Structure formats: C-alpha cells, structure tokens
Amino acid sequence: MVNRTGASVGTLTEQLIAAGYHPIVTPVAQSADQVRLTGAAMSPQSVEPGDLFVAVTGARAHGADFISEVIDRGAAAVLTDPAGVVKVRQAAGYRVPVIEVAGVRDAAGPAAAAIYGTTATSDPALFGVTGTNGKTTTTYFLRSLLRAVLTPQGRKTGLIGTIEIAAGEERIASEMTTPEAVALHKLMHSFRERNVAAAAMEVSSHAISYQRISGLYYDVAGFTNLTQDHLDLHGTMEAYFAAKAELFRRARTRTSVITVDDAAGHRMAAEATGHVVTLATTGQPAQAHWEVTDVAPAGLGSAFTLVCRRTGERIRTSTALPGAFNVSNAALAAVMVLEAATSSERTQDFQREDVVEALQTAQPFHIQVPGRMQVIAEQPAAIVDFAHNPDAMIRALEAVRRPTGRLIMVIGAAGERDVTKRPTMGAIAVRMADHVIISDDDPHGEDPAEIRAGLLHGARDAIATGGLTTHLEEIHPREEAIRAAVAAAGPQDTILLAGRGHEVHQDVAGTRVEIDDREELTRALQARGYSTLDGGA
Ligand SMILES: CC(=O)N[C@H]1[C@@H](OP(=O)(O)OP(=O)(O)OC[C@H]2O[C@@H](n3ccc(=O)[nH]c3=O)[C@H](O)[C@@H]2O)O[C@H](CO)[C@@H](O)[C@@H]1O[C@H](C)C(=O)N[C@@H](C)C(=O)N[C@H](CCC(=O)O)C(=O)O
Ligand SMILES: Nc1ncnc2c1ncn2[C@@H]1O[C@H](COP(=O)(O)OP(=O)(O)OP(=O)(O)O)[C@@H](O)[C@H]1O
16 A cells, blocks of 8 residues: 655644654744645755755755755745754745754654655565675665565565665666665655565665664664774774664664674674574574575585574575675575564565575576676686775685686775775785786875875885785776786686776766776777677676
C-alpha cells in the first residue's frame, strides 16, 4: 500500500513535538492547519511548489540566504534555525510559515518522514552498510541477493550509493554516497510507489555526522571494517569510530551485523545496542555468531561456507570477484539477508529457505560491480579498482599479486581530502608493486603537483629505508600514465589502476575533465594488440 504524501504545517509541528523537538511556528495570515506541505527540499534549487524548505547553515552559506528564490519556486513553509528565521524575516517578511528548531539537520529527517510517510515498518525494508571499505560492493551484493529472493514474488529492489540510485531497473545518477535526509525520504516514497520491497543503502560517515539518515529505520545494518580515511572531517580515528557507531543503536537499527575481523569490529559489536549478530570472515577460529570456513579458489573469485555457530547450519556459496575481502563483503551481505529472514517483522518478504536456496544456487555474488576489482583484460591481467586509502590499497594489491610476472600500478590521491594518507599510500605502493607510476586523481582545488609530491615523498622514503628496487615514476596526465603502464607490461604481468574505479571525470579546479580508467585502459591495451574482455569499458 503506497502512503499518500503530505502533512499540514500543524500536523508536522505536532509530530516534531512528539519526536522531542521544540518547534516554534511563527504565524502567517493563514492558520497552520491550512498550509499543506506536499514535499520537502534542502537544496534551494530543487524546491517545488508545496515543499517544506529546510534551510540549514554550512561552511559555504545558509540555506535561508536563498529564501527569495525558494519562495518564487513555491515553497509553502520553511524549517530553519534561529539565524535562519532572522534571514527569512528580513528578506521575505511573513509570507510563509517558518518553523524554528535548534538542530535543523536532525529535525529534517522526522519532518520529511512525516511528509513522505516513512515509518519503521513502511516499505522498503532497509539494509544499511557502513565501514571504511566495502560499502559499495556489499550493497551491490545485497541487492543481487534481495533480487533473487524478491523477483519471483513480483517485487522490486532498490539501491542507494556512490555509483547509482536505482528503483528496480530505473536508474538515477548519484551525486553523493548517501543523499541528504529530505532526498532520502522522498526516495523512500518513490520506492513505495514503484513496489520496491527492500533497498540496500550505503551509509557514509559523512551522512551520519551530517544527520542525513535522521528519521530512517534500518531493518538490518552491516559493518565492514574501520581503517584510516576521512580524518579531514572527523579529526581522529576515535571520532570516526563514534560516527559509524551511531548507526548501530537500537533506536535506528533493528539488527546489527558486525564483521569482527579486527579490533574496531569487536568494539563496535560490544557497543552496539539492540539485536547484535557477529560475523568472522578470516577463516580463523573465532567466537562469532556466523563464521566463514572452507574458502577455496573458484575462477578468479572464491567459494566459501557460512557456518551458524548456534544451529550448526552450513551454507555453501561463492563470489566471482577477486580478493579475500570480497569473501568478507559477500558473507556480510548473505548474513544480513539471512538475519532479516529470521526477524519476525519481515518474514513474509524474506522466507529463510528462499534466501538459503538463492545463496546455494542463484550465484548472487557473481555480478560485476563497476570499477571494483573490474577485470579489463587477462593477458596481461589488467584491473581497475577504487582503492583510495591505505587499507584498500593493501588488500587490492594482495588480491592481484600473482606468483609470476611483474605488478605495475598507477595511483594518485584526491585533492582537498585527508592529506595524511598520501605518504602512506606512496609507501604501500612501492612496497607491494614492482613498478609504480604516480599520477593524478581528482585534484579538486589543490595543485596536482603538490598532491603527487605527497605520494612521492612516502614512496621515496620507503624505497630508501627498505632498500627496495621498485621502479618509481611520476607521469601526468593520467591517460599518459595508463599508456605508460601498458607499454611497460608484458603478457604475464599485471596492471592495477587504483583510486578512480567507476568515475568518469576528474575535477580539476572546478573543471570537469572527462576520463574513464576502464576506457583508457581498454584503448591502451587494444592499441598494443592485446585482447580485452567485453564490458570492460
Ligand atoms: C563535508 C560535507 O559533507 N558537507 C556537506 C554539507 O556542507 P555544509 O554544511 O558546508 O553546507 P553548505 O554547502 O554551506 O550549504 C548550506 C546550504 O546552502 C545551500 N547552498 C550552499 C552553497 C551554494 O552555493 N548554494 C546553496 O544553495 C545548500 O544547498 C544548503 O542548503 O551540507 C551540504 C548541503 O547539504 C552538502 O552539499 C555538503 O556536501 C559536500 C558537497 C560534499 O562534498 N560532501 C562529501 C564529502 C560527502 O558527503 N561524501 C560522502 C562520502 C564520503 C566517502 O565515503 O568517500 C557522501 O555520503 O557522499
Ligand atoms: N571489505 C573490504 N575490506 C578492505 N578493502 C575493501 C573491502 N571491500 C572493498 N575493498 C577495497 O576498497 C575499494 C572500495 O570498495 P567499495 O567501493 O566497495 O567501498 P566503499 O566503502 O563504498 O568505498 P567509498 O566509500 O570510498 O566509495 C575497493 O575497490 C577495494 O579495493
């Protein structure tokens, strides 16, 4: 059953009071009950007639600075902070009701939930994934498994993440890993309209810190891992951990599935509230609810068994994606859906035997995830991957290393992001590859030469202190670095392009420079007479 959208300003205010906010509504000529809100928007440019405009303040501006444009677009009311109220009054007088709250970003979620009809049990069933690495891959795996279970019931699946937002086969380009709260609730409504029964969603630490998931309720949330990244936003690993931990609270999530392969996972499981399920994927004995055992190579990927310690149940499945970390990602997706099938709330959607059968027979983890360990050619082995932080680089390099042949890699680092990881990434590259080409990623507003210098510094230091023989070069622009990597490779060698994955343009000081690693690599390989795999570009 699709919920109709809409709430009056009066109803919305009552719901905010019930949710613990203390809204103050400044009056207009009409009574608050007569002003009907049919949608919500946080970006002034996306306001539509009848919307609640949520005016937040930030590093660049206050949403209320754009109030004249917002009213011209037909906004019916404004939700904002005390500073926003003053701005609205000065620029627009008493033309629309203004609801004042102290924490606008946090109140935006419950407000949008009231307007778009999101509740804890409304469709879709939400599966959230957080962690430093593996969110995109795990959500693709989740969607694929959910599809295998729900398609025979005539129901659809949704996806929200870095690469795309999708409702069934309909695709919307994604600008953020996790959109703003109002956009998320609008999306939940459109999912319901499209018969989407379950959705897999990436939850970035930015989204948690900026309260983008406010007003959402997760049936199951999964944790992959926590390693260094995003220290520009969080400052310390402790604060980064605390942001992620917010997802695993009873008030937000019914069942938390936590991968406990590292200390951060153990601590996350200990601090999570509500129903907590642990998963160990290293193949080593562990005191976890679910364990991965019997990992064996299967094509480029791996087959493995999931064992439930409590019941002794054993489920054999596999993934076609290379790398031990993809066993972890696949196992997490599998346990999240198995646990949803166990929860009494959703058993009508997810029959446990359907999930087990899908895992054993439908090969749900044999999909390609754009730019994640994407194999472009086999001779030389040529792979495009999104690894752009130290841990992901180590794991990606381990995954592609073969007993014979040289390993050639191209890396860069993004500008205006966590500068402390650059020397570490340079050092990892020269320690684990035979030939390293340092080039550009997304410089944003930073000088690309300085970013490369950060990587080179770490790389040169590691070569000197470790007495390494790695061949190190600096080549830009990136397409030239890719051509050089291919020129340096023989058929038995391996080429890894790291850092950009699915991305199709670089942001260079605000200018979009078209470049797709998969296409560049395909072209460079073909120009030298090598065969490439279909769908590589
Ligand atoms: C660090 C961060 O996440 N910042 C987000 C935050 O910015 P902010 O608090 O500084 O706000 P602001 O940009 O001043 O905007 C305030 C208000 O003015 C409006 N405004 C602002 C400027 C303008 O020119 N025009 C305009 O209308 C905005 O729409 C907003 O209503 O709130 C803004 C509005 O909601 C977001 O656009 C902005 O995301 C920026 C674009 C961003 O780059 N975020 C990235 C880092 C991010 O969130 N990434 C994660 C993934 C990270 C990962 O795992 O790699 C993600 O989930 O996507
Ligand atoms: N479970 C994992 N553990 C460590 N590294 C991983 C894991 N899964 C994937 N990776 C590596 O991290 C890279 C990014 O993977 P993915 O896009 O799935 O993660 P993500 O969390 O969505 O990343 P981002 O938030 O940066 O988009 C991959 O290309 C791979 O190199």
